[in-house]
Structures are given as structure tokens and as C-alpha cells.
Amino acid sequence: MAEDIDSRFRSPEAYELARLALEQLESQRVWPTPVNYELWSHVIAEPNGPLARELERIMVSGEPITDDLAEHLASTYLPKGRLSEQIRDTGQALSRELATAEQAIRSAHETSETFSTRLEETSRTLKKDPSSSALQGVVANLTDATREMQAQNASVERALAASTSEVAMLREQLEEIRKEAATDPLTRLANRRAFDERIEQARAEADTKGDFFCLVLLDIDHFKKFNDTWGHQTGDQVLRYVASVIRKRVLPPRFAARFGGEEFAIILPGDSLFDASPLVNSILKDVSASSIRRRSTNDNLGIITLSAGIAGFRAGDTVHDLIERADSSLYKAKRRGRNRLVVEGDA
Known part of the structure; x- marks a missing residue:
């Protein structure tokens, strides 16, 4: 089971795990310290495991998740030395997601502009020297198709922009987690x-x-x-x-x-x-x-x-x-x- 969880932290699912972990921490009003982030990431990866059951018991009882309690849970239920690696892998996955989304937006925009320009040039050429009314009808149909494609691309761009915004937000949150992982909690100096x-x-x-x-x-x-x-x-x-x-x-x-x-x-x-x-x-x-x-x-x-x-x-x-x-x-x-x-x- 531990190997399965490790593979999830290193796969494209890392992005979804990060999002869910941060959502749950926020909804349960638990501060997203590095240890808490690691605990909730493992709960999501293994929702029926012993750590998940223990955390559920604690949350139901109303007991606050203090730093001492989180450290105790981590030492009891989690393998050692994984936090920094999980944070790094998740951050890399989110970086890839963001780069992919940005590239998709640029590609969709460039494709739309190129297709539209070519059709306009073809239409102008045919107006100057039309070979038949049927051919003009084809151009008109293609022009309509272009408009539809532009509308579709606009919709895709909006969706990708929303995705980019979400990924950027997660990257900011993970950057805060990285900072927490390098900070001594008592003095707020580097650890x-x-x-x-x-x-x-x-x-x-x-x-x-x-x-x-x-x-x-x-x-x-x-x-x-x-x-x-x-x-x-x-x-x-x-x-x-x-x-x-x-x-x-x-x-x-x-x-x-x-x-x-x-x-x-x-x-x-x-x-x-x-x-x-x-x-x-x-x-x-x-x-x-x-x-x-x-x-x-x-x-x-x-x-x-x-x-x-x-x-x-x-x-x-x-x-x-x-x-x-x-x-x-x-x-x-x-x-x-x-x-x-x-x-x-x-x-």
C-alpha cells in the first residue's frame, strides 16, 4: 500500500491531491503547516487507512489540531523523511499543469487568428475573380464555420484561463508550505x-x-x-x-x-x-x-x-x-x- 501511495504522489494525480488536501484543511479550519499538509495528503491518498480513521475521531471529538498533536500523528502514522520530497514533487506537477495551460491558451489563440486571416484573404481573392456562385457559397459556409470556431476557441480560452488561475493559486499556497517547511515554528527564523x-x-x-x-x-x-x-x-x-x-x-x-x-x-x-x-x-x-x-x-x-x-x-x-x-x-x-x-x- 505504501508503494501505491508513493506512486500517486509522483504521478499527475499529485495536482488533484494537493488541491483536495488544501481544500480540506481550509474547510476544517486547520492551519496548512507542512506537517498538516502531509497528514491530509496521506488521508486523501488512503481514505480508509488508520491515519484517516484517527483524524476523523479527533475532528469529531472537537479536539484542536495543535502542532504537538500533528507531530505525534506524523511520527505514529507516517514514514520519515517524505515531506520535502512530496512538496517538491507536487510543486513540479503544478508547474507542469500551469505551463501546459498557458501553452494551450497561446496555441488556441494563434490557431484562431491564423485560420481567420487565411479565410479572409481567400474571400477577398474570390470577390475579385469569382469562378462560380457555388464557390462563393462554399466560402460563405467556411466563413460561418470560422465564426463558430472562434466562438468555441473563446470558450476554451476562458476555461483554460480559469484553470490557469486555479493552478497559480495552488502554486502560491504550495510556496507558502515550502516556506513553512524551512521555518522554525517558534522563532520564525529559518530552521x-x-x-x-x-x-x-x-x-x-x-x-x-x-x-x-x-x-x-x-x-x-x-x-x-x-x-x-x-x-x-x-x-x-x-x-x-x-x-x-x-x-x-x-x-x-x-x-x-x-x-x-x-x-x-x-x-x-x-x-x-x-x-x-x-x-x-x-x-x-x-x-x-x-x-x-x-x-x-x-x-x-x-x-x-x-x-x-x-x-x-x-x-x-x-x-x-x-x-x-x-x-x-x-x-x-x-x-x-x-x-x-x-x-x-x-x-
Whole structure:
């Protein structure tokens, strides 16, 4: 059965599966996160399967589909590692549908214009030198046929235009799903998978073009103690706060991600170690500029500080090499008292 489902995700039926999945998510007021999209896609592909029955039970009971519940369902009922591939395949299928629809519109329009032009030329020629009344009657009939064909083509064009609009809408929705798949849901920064892809891309470009870039790793100071004291929900509040500061400071083509836990990463293409330092120091300063309060009780949580380390790309570096040097600089900042930046090579 799993092979049958896989083949449907890779066939032309992917377009219809995507449309139905998004329709159901909307009708049931379930937010179309990557995991929810994957769950509903599998329900449509296997409507009588165990996942479909469990989701039906949950919806009937009125239990909300939270992120935690969706993750639990995915880990219980779905194979691992399929989401990004399904999204990619579905997106490719929709792209093909859109290209086909656009081509059909152009072809229908061009055929109609060409046929009409030729018949008009033939009619003018016969008017100048008619060979018989019967032949003129044939031309008149063909002219009527042309009008009918033009009307039919106009109808086809309207239908194809509507199809194109629908496919374009689905492509936009799938693009949002792709973005969600690359985004950390808590901080709204890029997630670790997106970071891994981006830094590998930066390394490859640096190797081939001789470009330079820096990697920054930042860590929230004493976060475990803070989390244990105030609880995970307040810890999440702090993570969102730090992420908001990073997001304001790090603008494209620079790239920020949640690296894991309370750690963040920034890729700075084209920046030297000297250029990168002021940006990182401004983030540290902004984060520690004021104390924050616990949202649920208004308790003063004190000042949040960060430690940071920077490493610059060297010819022949692997991603592991670069991360290791940035991490080493980060831990030097921790050992030197925290709330500071250390640049690799800084004695």
C-alpha cells in the first residue's frame, strides 16, 4: 500500500491531491503547516487507512489540531523523511499543469487568428475573380464555420484561463508550505535544515568564485538555569524575543537561523571578520538593552545576554570546519565572562 501511495504522489494525480488536501484543511479550519499538509495528503491518498480513521475521531471529538498533536500523528502514522520530497514533487506537477495551460491558451489563440486571416484573404481573392456562385457559397459556409470556431476557441480560452488561475493559486499556497517547511515554528527564523542547505550553498560558491563569507554562532547565556527557574513557556518567550532582535538586524542577503536549542546562526556573505563584528555587537547590545517581563505574570525576568563567536571561510574549508571554528570562538566568549563576541584568532 505504501508503494501505491508513493506512486500517486509522483504521478499527475499529485495536482488533484494537493488541491483536495488544501481544500480540506481550509474547510476544517486547520492551519496548512507542512506537517498538516502531509497528514491530509496521506488521508486523501488512503481514505480508509488508520491515519484517516484517527483524524476523523479527533475532528469529531472537537479536539484542536495543535502542532504537538500533528507531530505525534506524523511520527505514529507516517514514514520519515517524505515531506520535502512530496512538496517538491507536487510543486513540479503544478508547474507542469500551469505551463501546459498557458501553452494551450497561446496555441488556441494563434490557431484562431491564423485560420481567420487565411479565410479572409481567400474571400477577398474570390470577390475579385469569382469562378462560380457555388464557390462563393462554399466560402460563405467556411466563413460561418470560422465564426463558430472562434466562438468555441473563446470558450476554451476562458476555461483554460480559469484553470490557469486555479493552478497559480495552488502554486502560491504550495510556496507558502515550502516556506513553512524551512521555518522554525517558534522563532520564525529559518530552521536547521534550511541553514544546512544555505551554508553548503555559500561554501560551494566560495569555493568556485573565490567569495568570502562569515559564520556567526550566538548562544543565550545561562538559558538552562533560566528555563529551569521559570519554565519552558517563559523560555520560549525569551527565544522569540532574541529571534525578533536578530530578524530586525539581519536582512537579505544575510541569513539567520535557529541552529538548535538556545543557539542561533547567521551567515554573512561577502562580509569580512572586521565587517561582521559591528553587526554582531549591535545584536548583543539590542538584546541586553532592557529587561523583559514574563508575559503570564508580569514578573521581571531581568536582562537577557548573548555570547557569540565568528569564523571566516578559508579555502578548502568544509562546513564542519567552519562550524567548529565558530563554535570554538563562541565557547571562548563563554569562558571570558559571557555577553561578548569573540572573533576567531582573537587571543
